[in-house]
Amino acid sequence: MIYKLLVATFALLSASVFADVAVVVHPSNANALDNKTIERIFIGKAKSFPDGSQAVPINQEASSAATEEFNSKVLNRSSSQLKAYWSKLLFTGKGQPPREEADDAAVKQLIAANPNLIGYIDAASVDDSVKVIATF
Structure with a gap:
C-alpha cells in the first residue's frame, strides 16, 4: 500500500517538474518551423522566418524552469554551455544572445x-494572445 502511494506521489511530482514548453509566435505568423529552424533562430544562426520576415528570439531568465x-x-x-557559446560570440563580435524577459506573461505580452x-x-500559460508552433 505504501509502495503504491509513493509511486503515485512520485508520478504527480514528476509531471509538474517536467512541464511542456511551448514555442510561440504572434497569431498572424503563418510560418511553419521545424525543430532545427527553431534551434537556429535561438542560437543566432538564422535571422528570419521561412517567409523571409525577421525573426527575433526572446528568452526567459536563465533561472526559469521554462528556460x-x-x-x-x-x-x-x-x-x-549556452553561456560559453554566447560569450565567445560576444567577444568576437559575431552575435548577441536573445533578449531576456522575466516570465511567461512578459514573453506573451511582447x-x-x-x-x-x-x-x-x-x-500551461498558452492563451489566444499567442500561437503555438511547437511543443517540447
Missing part, C-alpha cells in the same frame, strides 16, 4: 504586440 526545459529539449545544451518575435513559455 532550463527549452535549453535541454530544443537547444540540446546546458545553461553553462509577442502579442510584435509579429517578428518568437519565444517560449510553459505550455
Whole structure:
C-alpha cells in the first residue's frame, strides 16, 4: 500500500517538474518551423522566418524552469554551455544572445504586440494572445 502511494506521489511530482514548453509566435505568423529552424533562430544562426520576415528570439531568465526545459529539449545544451557559446560570440563580435524577459506573461505580452518575435513559455500559460508552433 505504501509502495503504491509513493509511486503515485512520485508520478504527480514528476509531471509538474517536467512541464511542456511551448514555442510561440504572434497569431498572424503563418510560418511553419521545424525543430532545427527553431534551434537556429535561438542560437543566432538564422535571422528570419521561412517567409523571409525577421525573426527575433526572446528568452526567459536563465533561472526559469521554462528556460532550463527549452535549453535541454530544443537547444540540446546546458545553461553553462549556452553561456560559453554566447560569450565567445560576444567577444568576437559575431552575435548577441536573445533578449531576456522575466516570465511567461512578459514573453506573451511582447509577442502579442510584435509579429517578428518568437519565444517560449510553459505550455500551461498558452492563451489566444499567442500561437503555438511547437511543443517540447
